[in-house]
Amino acid sequence: MNESRPLFAPPRILMCSPEYFGIEYEINPWMSRSRQADRQLALLQWHGLADMLESLGVMIERLHPVAKLPDLVFTANAALIFKKKAVLSHFKHTERQREEPLFHDWLTQHGFEVLCLPEDHFFEGAGDALFVGDTLYAGYRIRSDVRSEQLIAAWLGCRVLAVELVDPYFYHLDTCFCPLSTDSAIFYPGAFDTYGIEVLQSSIPLLIPVREEEARAFACNAVVVGKHVITNTGAPQLQRDLRNAGFTPHETPLSEFVKAGGSAKCLTLRLDGENAAAWRESP
């Protein structure tokens, strides 16, 4: 067992409250300045998610919100965390590049070794890179570069399986794919090409498909805490499928964040790693 991470350590998740959240630019097809988020409702929904996570034993760490950085709430995009290393994101859109120094400082101050990609390599953190067991699944093309993902796999010494994202509505991997355990995941097939689907199916023993209308309600954008799976409302079929597979689904309304193209998972960054269970077994 890793002595610095005792088995009883609570899961740690980074969140940033939505005081300055809003739709101030349009960098994905969900965002329209003419369809503003209700900030009061966003605050209520954000606290609803945070409270639910705390009730499941999660320790929430906070990043201070900053004016004029409306997407800073989406902490999943800060970095890819691997043990004590954090591969800092380098955003495709200049609007979000302004968040990078804040994520860099927070991670450094909290003891992570921050790794930075070359200037011409884009990468959007846990939004596009998720572990199933010790394989890193990486979504590329719309936001992150496949070259970044190859480099990261070399840095971290892990296997990477890069899958192309083909639908602009599912522009980050975490909008269409979510690991549930070291050998299971949910996914929305319409977000991948045929070969990407084959790669996922042949490498993940239990792969649960999500239907289109539920994927459009961000059902794949789930936060997993042990056997608990937390999503936005509007995914009754996925709830049934999760229960059948032995998980406990929870829904919490996140409509205001969907207007920015995000939901439960996007609002969180797991600091002890998405595959914490697997890491416990290795030094």
Ligand code: ARG
């Ligand atoms: N408006 C943000 C963007 O387009 C939403 C980010 C959602 N984050 C995520 N991990 N999928 O960048």
